[in-house]
Amino acid sequence: MCSSDLAGQSVRDLRDTRGVAYAMGASETPPDDALLLPSFEQVRDDKWSFAEATKMIHNETNPYNARRLLQWHARQAIVANPPALPVSQADMDRIYGLPYTRRPHPIYSEPIPAYTMIKDSVTIMRGCFGGCTFCSITAHQGRIIQSRSKESVLSEVREMTRDKDFSGVISDIGGPTANMYQMQCLRPEVEAVCRRQSCVHPKICKLLGTDHGPLIQLMKEARETPGIKKVFVASGIRMDLARRSPEYMRELVRHHVGGRLKVAPEHTDPLVLDKMRKPSNDDFEKFTDIFNAESAKAGKKQYIVPYFIASHPGSDLNAMIDLAVFLKRNGYRPDQVQDFIPAPFDVATAMFYTGIDPFTKKPVHVAKALRDRKLQRALMQFFKPANYFEVREALRQAGRTDLIGNDCESLIPPTPPREALEARRKDANARFRGDYVHTIGDGKQKKRTRKESRHEPGNSYRPKPKPTSPSAQRRKKKPRGPSAGA
């Protein structure tokens, strides 16, 4: 909503605004059209209710059919209005066409790493219909794609070329996902009543428009703009969609990859992928085959860099061992590992906390203990000597000692490499550092001479006398001998 529409209104007047949540007074009557969630006290005390509330909230994310939500907190009601309607293309163009400086706020004097990463990138759309359970984009940008027009994007690209500091390289042209530009449901009347959590999971919906044509044209015109040397794609590519369009794959591989393309299959285990609402590993493998074939045709040496998540709900040691075997067979050596981190509002976080899948109410394995998470993470980098002992422990725990050996299928050798022993020694030293160090006083005590302090009981090598127990003290006071008491 435009700020001029809100001018002069009180906070109470905003209660009919979409996307707003507000607390009602104890004497107010709550709206009777709202969907009643389990109360705060219920979700606090009962994990099943927490899972149920998560499901209900996520069922109300389609702005065309979402209902108002209501939750009681003791005697006070909290109301959450339906999500905002998608921003029209004209409004997207108007918003992105505002005279931004493309500079951080002058209050920052130090370099900002995130700014360096995004300063030469161009956002072409908002929203995502993927519905991945570990991501909350749907909650804050919506599940309907809102795209800028080609003219709006190209005008920004031309504007960038006029900046004297611009190198001519666009680091990313994308959004939450690289290849959902202008994609939408082909049947608006069905979309208006649809309650699916994802348009692409478990399968790509047959009503989803997956035409990559507008995106291909946009990428072509962006890279051909005078003053532009290169346009990279660094946003995450939805691989199941991309491989439907050979032309997109060709354009991507030939013009928009800088030697390494980062993709996020996230896992290989079908159960874990299902809990994530990600496409099957088959999609990743087929995408990789097309990528390699197109790179060879273009005469380019380019590589896929896959990203995976350890300890996602559903992921146990067996799933991670299978992932490690997949990495080994395919020659992948991830240099970065991602650990699942619970984030507000997503379904995976609800699974992590409750151990229940909110949509099926079935139990989900969750690795919460630090040691278990460490083992899962180590398996992703099984090739690192520093991880040797964790990987060995994981394989022993899972009964997969067949993967310890010297043959090409093994993950680790039977004897720890020298670097592994060295790393363990360093780790042990780091962990226990401090235990043998004398602490320094607060400086308020009187400084004593070395001699004084050495002879004081309890200091240095002189043991402190044991404290005397009360019964021993009584015995000590008691007079001894036959004359006692005479």
Ligand code: SF4
């Ligand atoms: S009908 Fe299919 S494409 Fe349309 S909104 Fe629903 S899941 Fe998405």
